[in-house]
Amino acid sequence: MTTIEVRGLTKRYGSDLVVDDLSFSVEPGQVTGFLGPNGAGKSTTMKMILGLAKPTRGSVSVGGRSYRELPVPLTEVGALLDASAVHGARTAYNHLLALAVSNGLPRRRVGEVLGRTGLDGVAGKRAGGFSLGMRQRLGIAATLLGDPRILIFDEPVNGLDPEGIRWIRDFMRELAAEGRAVLVSSHLMSEMAQTADHLVVIGRGRLIADTGIAELMHATGNGTVLVRTADPSSFAYHLTAAGGRVRDGLQGALVVSGLSGEEIGKLAAYHGVPLSELTPQRASLEDAFMELTKDSVEYQGVPA
Numbered sequence: 001m002t003t004i005e006v007r008g009l010t011k012r013y014g015s016d017l018v019v020d021d022l023s024f025s026v027e028p029g030q031v032t033g034f035l036g037p038n039g040a041g042k043s044t045t046m047k048m049i050l051g052l053a054k055p056t057r058g059s060v061s062v063g064g065r066s067y068r069e070l071p072v073p074l075t076e077v078g079a080l081l082d083a084s085a086v087h088g089a090r091t092a093y094n095h096l097l098a099l100a101v102s103n104g105l106p107r108r109r110v111g112e113v114l115g116r117t118g119l120d121g122v123a124g125k126r127a128g129g130f131s132l133g134m135r136q137r138l139g140i141a142a143t144l145l146g147d148p149r150i151l152i153f154d155e156p157v158n159g160l161d162p163e164g165i166r167w168i169r170d171f172m173r174e175l176a177a178e179g180r181a182v183l184v185s186s187h188l189m190s191e192m193a194q195t196a197d198h199l200v201v202i203g204r205g206r207l208i209a210d211t212g213i214a215e216l217m218h219a220t221g222n223g224t225v226l227v228r229t230a231d232p233s234s235f236a237y238h239l240t241a242a243g244g245r246v247r248d249g250l251q252g253a254l255v256v257s258g259l260s261g262e263e264i265g266k267l268a269a270y271h272g273v274p275l276s277e278l279t280p281q282r283a284s285l286e287d288a289f290m291e292l293t294k295d296s297v298e299y300q301g302v303p304a
C-alpha cells in the first residue's frame with residue numbers, strides 16, 4: 001500500500017537550505033519516528049508533505065498522489081502540526097463538527113472520535129479552557145475524523161506531563177497496530193525509542209539515518225566493556241598489549257573497547273587479576289543519536 005514517499009525533497013528559504021535532497025518512505029503498520037535536533041527541518045518537511053509549503057525541488061506523494069490532488073484529504077491523511085490551533089470559544093464538539101461538515105464527512109464521526117480520544121465527558125466544554133493534554137487529544141480527534149490510513153504528528157508530546165505523554169505514546173502504537181502509517185516527529189531520541197519501530201533521522205535538512213530501532217541499537221550498541229579491578233593501571237597495560245583501547249571511567253573503572261567481555265575475562269584469568277566487575281555496555285539510543293547528529297546540530301557547546 002502506498003503511503004508517504006519523499007523523493008529528493010529540497011527547500012530553500014532565501015539562501016538557507018533548510019531541507020536538502022531528502023528521500024524516505026513511511027510504511028503502514030508502524031510508527032516512524034522523524035527525529036532531528038531543533039531546526040533540522042522536520043516541521044518544514046511535514047509542511048511540504050501536507051502541501052503547506054512548496055518544495056524548491058523534489059516531490060512528495062501521500063497515498064500515491066500529491067496532497068493537493070487528494071479529493072478529500074482528511075480521509076487519506078490526518079495531521080496535527082500545532083495543537084493550539086483550535087477555536088477557543090467553540091466547544092470540543094462544535095470544533096470537530098465544523099471540521100467534519102466543511103470536509104463533507106458524516107456528523108456521526110464527531111461522536112466516534114470524541115469517544116476514541118476519551119473526550120466524551122468534555123464534548124460540551126469550550127476548548128479554550130482545555131489543558132494542553134486535552135487540546136492535544138482534541139487535535140488528535142480531529143486528525144481521525146476522516147478515518148485516514150496515514151497520520152502525521154509534529155512533536156505531539158512537547159510540554160505534556162508524564163501521563164499525557166504515556167497516553168499519546170500508547171495511542172500512536174494503537175493506530176499503527178490498526179495498520180495505519182504513523183509519522184511522528186521529535187527531537188528526543190529517548191521518546192522515540194519508546195514509541196517508534198522505525199527512525200528517519202535528519203540533521204541540517206539532510207538524511208542521516210533511515211533505520212529500524214533494533215538495527216540502530218545493533219549498529220551502535222556494541223561498544224565498550226566496563227572493567228573494575230583493584231589495580232587498574234597494571235591491568236590497563238595488559239589490555240592495551242592484547243589490542244584493546246582503554247580509557248578511564250568513573251570511580252577507577254576502565255572503559256575498554258576493541259575486546260569482548262569474554263576476551264577480557266580470559267585475559268584477567270591468564271594474568272591472575274581478580275575483577276570486581278566486567279560489564280559489556282550497550283550504548284543508549286540517546287548516545288547513538290548524539291553520535292549520529294553531532295556534526296549537524298546548529299549550536300554546539302564549546303568545551304571550556
Ligand SMILES: Nc1ncnc2c1ncn2[C@@H]1O[C@H](COP(=O)(O)OP(=O)(O)OP(=O)(O)O)[C@@H](O)[C@H]1O
Pocket residue numbers: 013016018036037038039040041042043044045187
Ligand atoms: N517560513 C520560513 N522562512 C524562513 N526560514 C524558515 C521558515 N520556516 C522554517 N525556517 C527555518 O528552517 C530551519 C528548519 O526549521 P524547522 O522548523 O523545519 O525545523 P525543525 O526540525 O522542525 O525544528 P524544531 O524542532 O525546532 O521545530 C530553521 O532554521 C528555521 O529557522
